[in-house]
Amino acid sequence: MLALLLAGCAPTTDEDARLAGIGTARAAPEPPPLPHFTEASFIAADGRVLPLRKWLPTGYAAHEVKAVILALHGFNDYSGAFDGAGEIWAQRGIATFAYDQRGFGGAPERGVWAGRTAMATDAATAAQILRRLYPGIPLYLLGESMGGAVVVIAMTGESGTPVPDVDGIILTAPAVWGRATMGLLPRLALWAGVRLTPGLTLSGRGIEIRPSDNIAMLRALGHDPLVIHETRIDAIYGLVDLMDATLEAAPRLDATALVMYGARDDIVPREAIRRFVDALPPEPRRQRLAWYDHGYHMLLRDLEGPVVVADVASWVTAPRAPLPSGADRGAAEAFSRSGAQVSLGGR
Numbered sequence: 001m002l003a004l005l006l007a008g009c010a011p012t013t014d015e016d017a018r019l020a021g022i023g024t025a026r027a028a029p030e031p032p033p034l035p036h037f038t039e040a041s042f043i044a045a046d047g048r049v050l051p052l053r054k055w056l057p058t059g060y061a062a063h064e065v066k067a068v069i070l071a072l073h074g075f076n077d078y079s080g081a082f083d084g085a086g087e088i089w090a091q092r093g094i095a096t097f098a099y100d101q102r103g104f105g106g107a108p109e110r111g112v113w114a115g116r117t118a119m120a121t122d123a124a125t126a127a128q129i130l131r132r133l134y135p136g137i138p139l140y141l142l143g144e145s146m147g148g149a150v151v152v153i154a155m156t157g158e159s160g161t162p163v164p165d166v167d168g169i170i171l172t173a174p175a176v177w178g179r180a181t182m183g184l185l186p187r188l189a190l191w192a193g194v195r196l197t198p199g200l201t202l203s204g205r206g207i208e209i210r211p212s213d214n215i216a217m218l219r220a221l222g223h224d225p226l227v228i229h230e231t232r233i234d235a236i237y238g239l240v241d242l243m244d245a246t247l248e249a250a251p252r253l254d255a256t257a258l259v260m261y262g263a264r265d266d267i268v269p270r271e272a273i274r275r276f277v278d279a280l281p282p283e284p285r286r287q288r289l290a291w292y293d294h295g296y297h298m299l300l301r302d303l304e305g306p307v308v309v310a311d312v313a314s315w316v317t318a319p320r321a322p323l324p325s326g327a328d329r330g331a332a333e334a335f336s337r338s339g340a341q342v343s344l345g346g347r
Helices: 002-009 014-019 079-091 116-133 146-155 184-196 215-222 233-252 270-279 305-317 331-341
Strands: 041-043 049-055 067-072 094-099 139-144 168-172 257-262 287-292
Touching: 041 116, 049 079, 067 079, 067 116, 067 146, 067 305, 079 094, 079 305, 094 116, 094 305, 116 139, 116 146, 116 233, 139 146, 146 168, 146 233, 168 305, 184 233, 233 270, 257 305, 270 331, 287 305, 287 331
Parallel strands: 067 094, 067 139, 139 168, 168 257, 257 287
Antiparallel strands: 041 049, 049 094
């Protein structure tokens, strides 16, 4: 087997090709189509077809739309995560677009980690398309959990990725639980798992974590075939690498931002979110923090989700106005105090 592998890697000469009856001239591969949106797909820069959902205001021409949101979903989720929020934003004159990120939902290579460079490039490409579709309209990039981490990587140009041309970003419970805030045992388990059994899948059953207080929504996700219910270890490893990179990129996040976090988040520990916020550039006029005392990890879909959704709608249409919920009042102090209250379970 080793000999066959080495033979397969040997270079092919022109004489080899001639003797095999193969012409040396080969047709150039077809270039990928230009990135664009169809009615239900996002054609990425490399030609990959990603499922697309959109929620458009009725009765509005493109130039009349108040704002546009490009939304990135979280880990193991898909673009349907924004069904409720997108409908509410559409009623307020805001257009929302969301696609299934590579490896998730109905996208190709489901369950396989695509890498942060490809995911960040997709976000920049989709933003470029929306700039063409809605010239002169405020455009915002929203990321939920893992999607928030992808937004940070994209906006800081990490790994040489193009920076999205947007007016601001919204991070809802961004995934920033990197190794710096992770215990020794999970770090060791992840290190060993990705080397010994990278393709092994884990379900998470039996782990007492409450991502939301919206039980009906959680039960629906449990039966949704587009949600990934068993995760490869190497995909988890990729996610942790992404979160590490996000924490490291925080000081370079030169963007107008709204950062939203729920005090009852069981997924992203308070110490992690505090470190992320503390590392942001010291430009308070460009940053808005929002702290929700009764919020869980899935802020937009919690029982109080409509409150968070309304805050997003307010911010994208009037970025300097106070948030309707008041979640921005005293938020900076709440984020800084969170470090003293932290446990790795984020309770």
